[in-house]
Amino acid sequence: MTFEMKNQHTTKRGVDRRSFLRGSAATAIGLAAFPAIMSGTAHAAYTGTLDMLAWDFQPDMINNLVSAWTAEGNPAVDVAVIPNLGYSPAIQTRLRGGAEIDLYYNFAYNSQKFIDEGWALKLNDLPGVDELIGDMFESARARHVNAAGDVISVPYFSAVHTLHYNAQFLTDAGIDKVPSTLADIYDASLKLREAGIVEAPYVAFWVKEFCEEYLHTYLLNEGIEAFDEAGKPIFGDDPRTVGVFEWWQNMYREGLAPASVLTDDPGKLSNEMAQGNAALYVLHHYFLTSIRSLEGPQSANVQLAPIGGENATLQIGEVIQLGQIEDEERRLAAWELAKYYGWKDQAGKFTVFEKWADAAGLAAPYPGFFTDPDVVAAFPDYYDLPGLSQIFETGSKVVPARTMPWYPDFQARVGDIVHALLLGQATPQQTVDALTAAANTAQGGPSL
Numbered sequence: 263m264t265f266e267m268k269n270q271h272t273t274k275r276g277v278d279r280r281s282f283l284r285g286s287a288a289t290a291i292g293l294a295a296f297p298a299i300m301s302g303t304a305h306a307a308y309t310g311t312l313d314m315l316a317w318d319f320q321p322d323m324i325n326n327l328v329s330a331w332t333a334e335g336n337p338a339v340d341v342a343v344i345p346n347l348g349y350s351p352a353i354q355t356r357l358r359g360g361a362e363i364d365l366y367y368n369f370a371y372n373s374q375k376f377i378d379e380g381w382a383l384k385l386n387d388l389p390g391v392d393e394l395i396g397d398m399f400e401s402a403r404a405r406h407v408n409a410a411g412d413v414i415s416v417p418y419f420s421a422v423h424t425l426h427y428n429a430q431f432l433t434d435a436g437i438d439k440v441p442s443t444l445a446d447i448y449d450a451s452l453k454l455r456e457a458g459i460v461e462a463p464y465v466a467f468w469v470k471e472f473c474e475e476y477l478h479t480y481l482l483n484e485g486i487e488a489f490d491e492a493g494k495p496i497f498g499d500d501p502r503t504v505g506v507f508e509w510w511q512n513m514y515r516e517g518l519a520p521a522s523v524l525t526d527d528p529g530k531l532s533n534e535m536a537q538g539n540a541a542l543y544v545l546h547h548y549f550l551t552s553i554r555s556l557e558g559p560q561s562a563n564v565q566l567a568p569i570g571g572e573n574a575t576l577q578i579g580e581v582i583q584l585g586q587i588e589d590e591e592r593r594l595a596a597w598e599l600a601k602y603y604g605w606k607d608q609a610g611k612f613t614v615f616e617k618w619a620d621a622a623g624l625a626a627p628y629p630g631f632f633t634d635p636d637v638v639a640a641f642p643d644y645y646d647l648p649g650l651s652q653i654f655e656t657g658s659k660v661v662p663a664r665t666m667p668w669y670p671d672f673q674a675r676v677g678d679i680v681h682a683l684l685l686g687q688a689t690p691q692q693t694v695d696a697l698t699a700a701a702n703t704a705q706g707g708p709s710l
Contacts, residue, residue, distance in 0.1 A: 307595070313363050314340070314364065315344065315353060315363050323618075328341055331599060357376075364584065364587055368415065369580055370415070373414050375667040382584060384412045394605050398627050398628055401577060401627075405577075405660045416582050417605075417627055418579070420579035421577070423546060423569065423577075424545075424547045425447075425542060425568070426545070426553060427565060431460065431463075434457065437453055442571045443570070443571045447542060450463070454541050460539065462540070463542050464542045465523055465540040472677075477676055480509070482659055486503055498698040504690045504694060507690035528545060531543060532552040535564050548624055550565075551622055568652075576660075577660050579627060581604075582604045611634070616637050675697075679697055
């Protein structure tokens, strides 16, 4: 294939994927017509050893899952596991140093940057990639397919921001409607405190490194888009944005959220819910598993609910990418492993995702995941899987700008700006202006 012909082929496929993202009915029907066997993976012809890098969430499980793939007649895999904290600079140091990594976990916000740096492979022409993307919730595709139509990653896991609430405490406070909007949450928090049930009812993971996710969650709850398709910050143009920051500042300054939420880790926050020291907790849906597993005096009273009302919540997830692999057989073998790990096994089952669901309540961005009998059996019965699936399908959004190469620079600035707001060192309007400037600066300057 000549260079010109290859470019034409890639461009055509890119157009098809952009149609996917726009919800092309013809494309969806065409994919649905494939036989079920097409969703499985094939045995890899490569006879060497693949190199995989992951972070340290349940490393024994990672090794078991990969060993099971090898046992099916696929190549051996050398799995390296490093800490989640500091993972991003560590993998970049390795890649800059010339390390060859065939498949690796990555943060979604780094995915396009790694493509641009030549560290990750575009997946456009690999077998089954279009079916994999077509199998996803439409809401999730923009995390894995960029604006040019290039497939840049496959899922490692997915989650949605939800409300974890103490149903008994709401009843005791005379609150007959589960709060959903920001105003609902503020009013419910006041009632819970005034009733003497919880002094600081609302908790969230507001450490600097995580404020960026809440920025999008709270904006989306009010129906505000932060960035346009080109990545231009537009949240400052919406008059409702200042109100979001007023709410955020008031929740903290009025003590409806405890002062410690600026430094508390999710484990402590989950325990506050389990012990009954908090009544409302917004974070990824799977923290319900940690709250229930603690078996505190209030654990069994904690349930999940969607947030955002008629608007939306934030859908997040981390990804798997392939390294720049020159050898074709090795590249295809790594891709087979990626499909197994980030989609389905050879029998068309969500084997890997089922294990993560069982271990921690993690989800996958595929409608079929939520109805698969083995997955349903793996999830604890306190999860409403149809309801959770509905949040993924219509009640949540990904933010495509979060995969753009400049985005890590912006993300790194959000925490300082939001903490200044919460501590009363900046007004809501100054915060809007500072975040807009940070986004513009990130797009004009070098990535971290």
